[in-house]
Amino acid sequence: MNGATATLNITRYLPGQDQIPRSQSYSVPYQRDWVILDALNYIKDHIDGTLSYRWSCRMGVCGSCGMMVNGVPKLTCAVFLRDFYPQEIRIEPLVNFPIIRDLVIDMSDFLDKLKSVKPWIIRKTEKQISEGEYLQTPEELSAYQQFTQCINCMLCYAACPVYGMEPEFLGPAAIALGYRYNQDSRDQGKESRQAVLGSHEGIWQCTFVGECTEVCPKEVDPAAAIQRSKVEITKDWFKSVLLPWGQR
Amino acid sequence: MAGKNSSEPFWWGLFSAGGVVAAFLVPIHIILTGFALPLGWISDTGMLYRVWWVKIYLFVLITLPLYHWAHRFYFALNDMGLKVIRKPLAVVCYGGAVAGTVATLWVLISV
Amino acid sequence: MISPRPDKSMLYYPKMPATWWLRKRSYFLFMLRELSSVFIAIFLVVLLVQIYQLSEGPKSYTAFAQRLGSPGWIIFHAIALLFAIYHSITWFFSTAVVLPLRLGKREIPRNLVAALNIGAWIVVSLVILYLFLSLKG
Amino acid sequence: MDTYDIIIVGGGGAGLRAAIAAAESSPKLSIALVSKVYPMRSHTVSAEGGTAAVLRDNDSFDTHAKDTIFGADFLADQDAVEMFINEAPGELIQLEHWGCPWSRDPDGRMSVRAFGGMSVNRTAFAADKTGFHMLHALFQTSLKYESVNRYDECFVTTLLVNDGRVQGITIINIYNGQVEVITGKAVILCTGGGGRVFPFTTNAAIKTGDGMALAYRAGVALKDMEFVQYHPTGLPGTGILITEASRGEGGWLTNKDGYRYLQDYGLGPPTDEPVHRKMELGPRDILSRCHMQELEKGRTFEGPYGHYVHLDLRHLGENKINEKIPFVRELARKYIGIDPVYEPIPVRPVVHYMMGGISTDATTKTTLAGLYAAGETACVSINGANRLGSNSLTECLVFGARAGRSAAEYASAQSSPSSKPLEALARDEQQRLDQQFLRKEGGKERIATIRQEMHKTMEEGVGIYRNEEAMQKTCNTLSQLRERFKDISFDDRSSIFNTEVIAALELDFMLDVAGAIAHSAANRKESRGSHTRTDFPKRDDENFLKHSLAHRTVDGPRIEYSPVTITRWQPEERKY
Numbered sequence A: 001m002n003g004a005t006a007t008l009n010i011t012r013y014l015p016g017q018d019q020i021p022r023s024q025s026y027s028v029p030y031q032r033d034w035v036i037l038d039a040l041n042y043i044k045d046h047i048d049g050t051l052s053y054r055w056s057c058r059m060g061v062c063g064s065c066g067m068m069v070n071g072v073p074k075l076t077c078a079v080f081l082r083d084f085y086p087q088e089i090r091i092e093p094l095v096n097f098p099i100i101r102d103l104v105i106d107m108s109d110f111l112d113k114l115k116s117v118k119p120w121i122i123r124k125t126e127k128q129i130s131e132g133e134y135l136q137t138p139e140e141l142s143a144y145q146q147f148t149q150c151i152n153c154m155l156c157y158a159a160c161p162v163y164g165m166e167p168e169f170l171g172p173a174a175i176a177l178g179y180r181y182n183q184d185s186r187d188q189g190k191e192s193r194q195a196v197l198g199s200h201e202g203i204w205q206c207t208f209v210g211e212c213t214e215v216c217p218k219e220v221d222p223a224a225a226i227q228r229s230k231v232e233i234t235k236d237w238f239k240s241v242l243l244p245w246g247q248r
Numbered sequence B: 001m002a003g004k005n006s007s008e009p010f011w012w013g014l015f016s017a018g019g020v021v022a023a024f025l026v027p028i029h030i031i032l033t034g035f036a037l038p039l040g041w042i043s044d045t046g047m048l049y050r051v052w053w054v055k056i057y058l059f060v061l062i063t064l065p066l067y068h069w070a071h072r073f074y075f076a077l078n079d080m081g082l083k084v085i086r087k088p089l090a091v092v093c094y095g096g097a098v099a100g101t102v103a104t105l106w107v108l109i110s111v
Numbered sequence C: 001m002i003s004p005r006p007d008k009s010m011l012y013y014p015k016m017p018a019t020w021w022l023r024k025r026s027y028f029l030f031m032l033r034e035l036s037s038v039f040i041a042i043f044l045v046v047l048l049v050q051i052y053q054l055s056e057g058p059k060s061y062t063a064f065a066q067r068l069g070s071p072g073w074i075i076f077h078a079i080a081l082l083f084a085i086y087h088s089i090t091w092f093f094s095t096a097v098v099l100p101l102r103l104g105k106r107e108i109p110r111n112l113v114a115a116l117n118i119g120a121w122i123v124v125s126l127v128i129l130y131l132f133l134s135l136k137g
Numbered sequence D: 001m002d003t004y005d006i007i008i009v010g011g012g013g014a015g016l017r018a019a020i021a022a023a024e025s026s027p028k029l030s031i032a033l034v035s036k037v038y039p040m041r042s043h044t045v046s047a048e049g050g051t052a053a054v055l056r057d058n059d060s061f062d063t064h065a066k067d068t069i070f071g072a073d074f075l076a077d078q079d080a081v082e083m084f085i086n087e088a089p090g091e092l093i094q095l096e097h098w099g100c101p102w103s104r105d106p107d108g109r110m111s112v113r114a115f116g117g118m119s120v121n122r123t124a125f126a127a128d129k130t131g132f133h134m135l136h137a138l139f140q141t142s143l144k145y146e147s148v149n150r151y152d153e154c155f156v157t158t159l160l161v162n163d164g165r166v167q168g169i170t171i172i173n174i175y176n177g178q179v180e181v182i183t184g185k186a187v188i189l190c191t192g193g194g195g196r197v198f199p200f201t202t203n204a205a206i207k208t209g210d211g212m213a214l215a216y217r218a219g220v221a222l223k224d225m226e227f228v229q230y231h232p233t234g235l236p237g238t239g240i241l242i243t244e245a246s247r248g249e250g251g252w253l254t255n256k257d258g259y260r261y262l263q264d265y266g267l268g269p270p271t272d273e274p275v276h277r278k279m280e281l282g283p284r285d286i287l288s289r290c291h292m293q294e295l296e297k298g299r300t301f302e303g304p305y306g307h308y309v310h311l312d313l314r315h316l317g318e319n320k321i322n323e324k325i326p327f328v329r330e331l332a333r334k335y336i337g338i339d340p341v342y343e344p345i346p347v348r349p350v351v352h353y354m355m356g357g358i359s360t361d362a363t364t365k366t367t368l369a370g371l372y373a374a375g376e377t378a379c380v381s382i383n384g385a386n387r388l389g390s391n392s393l394t395e396c397l398v399f400g401a402r403a404g405r406s407a408a409e410y411a412s413a414q415s416s417p418s419s420k421p422l423e424a425l426a427r428d429e430q431q432r433l434d435q436q437f438l439r440k441e442g443g444k445e446r447i448a449t450i451r452q453e454m455h456k457t458m459e460e461g462v463g464i465y466r467n468e469e470a471m472q473k474t475c476n477t478l479s480q481l482r483e484r485f486k487d488i489s490f491d492d493r494s495s496i497f498n499t500e501v502i503a504a505l506e507l508d509f510m511l512d513v514a515g516a517i518a519h520s521a522a523n524r525k526e527s528r529g530s531h532t533r534t535d536f537p538k539r540d541d542e543n544f545l546k547h548s549l550a551h552r553t554v555d556g557p558r559i560e561y562s563p564v565t566i567t568r569w570q571p572e573e574r575k576y
């Protein structure tokens, strides 16, 4: 260890005690290969046990550790101190969410939204297990595969100003998930998802800011999922109005 | 299907069509009417505007991007926090585009 | 019942200021993109007024066209043109996102799709220019 | 006090599968799904390589069973293994029907790949994020069932046992620090493994062996706890796993001379194309030991985080790496700045999986009436002394489903527990938690210090190579730590999202689990599977072809033994 230290300015908020969030500064030993989360764990273990935040896998796949790092939503287990050092680093809870405490946000709203898009395979006729799998070619898989990569980390919600302004907005990850099932060759439930996806609070509130895709750590591209849903639903709409006799 | 009950796909469809028209056609027309003509790079285009199929083209050129404007402007104002007056805004924006369509139709028929 | 959710009254609700779009470059560029539609719309209304002059007779049409040569209008058209080009370019990149082209399992790179669109845009613009020069009514 | 028919603790692969099975087997039953993290954060999310089942005509139940039992060094119960293998294909297809995005062959069938210790390609996968995709498919599917009521971010502190059967749990609601009671006629523990008792592990922070400790404290034995699997290929420093699939797809292990050293340990000959059960596709316990012997011979690299060897994927080419193991590339690039397309990845053995766990029978029942366990926290046992890679995700499905059904059947036949005695038990628990955790004042031991010392002694005493003296020392150190733990201090005395209290509760559980591991290990005077003793280097079927059972007593663990079920495969020497 070379004695160098990195400074982190961390948002603290304890309900009942703090009226509004405040910032607290901590110094940790600077290690080149530490991620931000390592620094937080160091603080928790050795400096201040009251600091609260979520984490688990420390390998960028469980989606727990999203925070604002210098104003940008990031997985703190996937950005390094060295990316900022020797600048001070500002750590805040993800924006656009209510704060429970310190860096912990309330995401129960998202869980309701997740459920509302019916993220499960809907079939008109079920195949028996004994008859084996539904066949799906690699091409059919690739039609939706990208949209299965979402780890529910909420970075896209923190990046989306529309969600910030309108908390009812279904939001990027939930829509991308609905789209993922719609594109799955095994699924036949598109129509029953459109009520939610195709509502004002669904795809139509999105103004294609595109920041959701920019910040997504898993290259899900929710912005594309939303715009493509708009195209599909619009096509269906015009078909059903202009060709009411035609099949949809 | 909720999409069917709401009019949003309709407006969005017009918005998109308008976006395409604006992207492909508007810049060259700005060059033509905003610079080339007043600065005398090209001679008068007035007679061209009376050709029937050019009129159809002009109708598309002018009206669709108005819907594009209506949609974007309405949502941009919402994003800027004016959602409290969402209803009147919608009337002004989309209503404006419809009024523009009627006006365009009238002008093109009358010239 | 145990409520396995945080008690709403204990939460801190941050507020997003209406000026959020001034805070980040990408948000600001987004707002510019949206506002490009305003300039495009104004231009088209002006164009419509100009066409309307035709019904008042060739004189008033020419007079109107000449008025557009004033510095004020030239500046307006210059700004409108910049916005319009900004709209075109952002639109073509968006199109590449919204309407992906696939070749088997692979998506054709979006920048390529956007470049193709931009190429088409230039061709279309040249064709219109040619028509205006050659047809003249 | 909330009342349910079935309580499931844990929202990982096993817990979610159990919840769906219980909901499907009897829609009338009310089900509580309690988890200390949101279900999609569970550790199953990290599993990479794949999940095994007999899916192809060139495979058979018997070969899968034989591979598993052989891999287990004959310590698996063969009746349970057969049951497991018979039900495995159906479970994977069920998950396919639920939307899991399995990787596919050109004809549309689920693809299968090679895995260590397996004699045929039988590991189904979803690129190299198999656990992630399985977990999300299960979680999203579980949302369909209205009878499943979730308690997210609620930490279970104890099982409520009355009248000789389990009748509920107490939880700390992490949001507000309240201690609450949930009653149930049956409880299923699906709390995952406990790799975090070691310092250097592939396991996520939440893998602290809670369920094992809960059952252990309720009087249920922990079975075969001495068997801790080291995975041969973790990243030095972080312990992040580089999946075995990278070797299944053809990766090579080389020492500092660039030599494929496994050929020196009876795993050869080296071939360009991977050969089942040979070289890099040998079982994990053996590969990890080979690494240690290379270290001994001075043929490993030395880096800031100790010794390592190379996992070389370069010859696979960029396309194959992107197609089959993209996450390996992502992890290597991000965490050590190495692109495996152009450079070999430094790797070393790292604690990965616990073969042992809560002792259950093949129906997932424990010895405590009403208590069931499944997933990594349970020991059925099918993994014996060494689990084969890709059997454990399948285990979560097969035994998760079995647990859900068994508990549903049991709960349907039970009357509701009476609340009076449970209230009394809950009051005791509240008092214990207040005194030791929630309202504890003073104390001078930092939680992190005790945790670090536990890590150190576990690595020293019960690492890859073990001996009597070191293990005794570890047992003693652990009981000292248990004493010192009473004197822990807290910085955080608030009740809202107090993660320090949770960390203390987890450490409390881990000390129990660590004790069970160390004592079981010290008592097994032979080498078998992952348990390798320098003082007893041979397998001793005469004395130790049996399961160890650790019971909790006031003077520390008491180790007993029970027979292994042998049906069609007689023990033989384990040679690859």
Ligand SMILES: Cc1cc2nc3c(=O)[nH]c(=O)nc-3n(C[C@H](O)[C@H](O)[C@H](O)COP(=O)(O)OP(=O)(O)OC[C@H]3O[C@@H](n4cnc5c(N)ncnc54)[C@H](O)[C@@H]3O)c2cc1C
Pocket (backbone or CB within 6 Å): D009, D010, D011, D012, D013, D014, D015, D034, D035, D036, D037, D038, D039, D042, D043, D044, D045, D046, D047, D048, D049, D050, D051, D052, D130, D131, D154, D155, D156, D157, D190, D191, D192, D193, D202, D203, D204, D206, D207, D210, D211, D241, D243, D352, D353, D374, D375, D376, D377, D389, D390, D391, D392, D393, D394, D396
């Ligand atoms: C990096 C890695 C890669 C792996 N790859 C593979 C692979 O390719 N193939 C394979 O077959 N296996 C693999 N494994 C093993 C496999 O992933 C695990 O054994 C399996 O996922 C365990 O699942 P589970 O459901 O038992 O537990 P987990 O997924 O760990 O879930 C435990 C659950 O219990 C809850 N819980 C725990 N304690 C409490 C408490 N006190 N109160 C409330 N809730 C609690 C947690 O919140 C969580 O929801 C891998 C393991 C690791 C570490």
Ligand code: SF4
Pocket (backbone or CB within 6 Å): A149, A150, A151, A152, A153, A154, A155, A156, A157, A172, A173, A176, A212, A215, A216, A217, A218, A219, A220, A221, A222
């Ligand atoms: S879409 Fe991307 S950013 Fe949004 S939750 Fe999913 S993984 Fe995170």
Ligand code: F3S
Pocket (backbone or CB within 6 Å): A159, A160, A161, A162, A163, A171, A172, A205, A206, A207, A208, A209, A210, A211, A212, A213, A222, A223, A226
């Ligand atoms: S940032 Fe928001 S506005 Fe749409 S494109 Fe993404 S959801």
Ligand code: FES
Pocket (backbone or CB within 6 Å): A055, A056, A057, A058, A059, A060, A061, A062, A063, A064, A065, A066, A075, A076, A077, A078
């Ligand atoms: S800790 Fe899991 S994503 Fe960061």
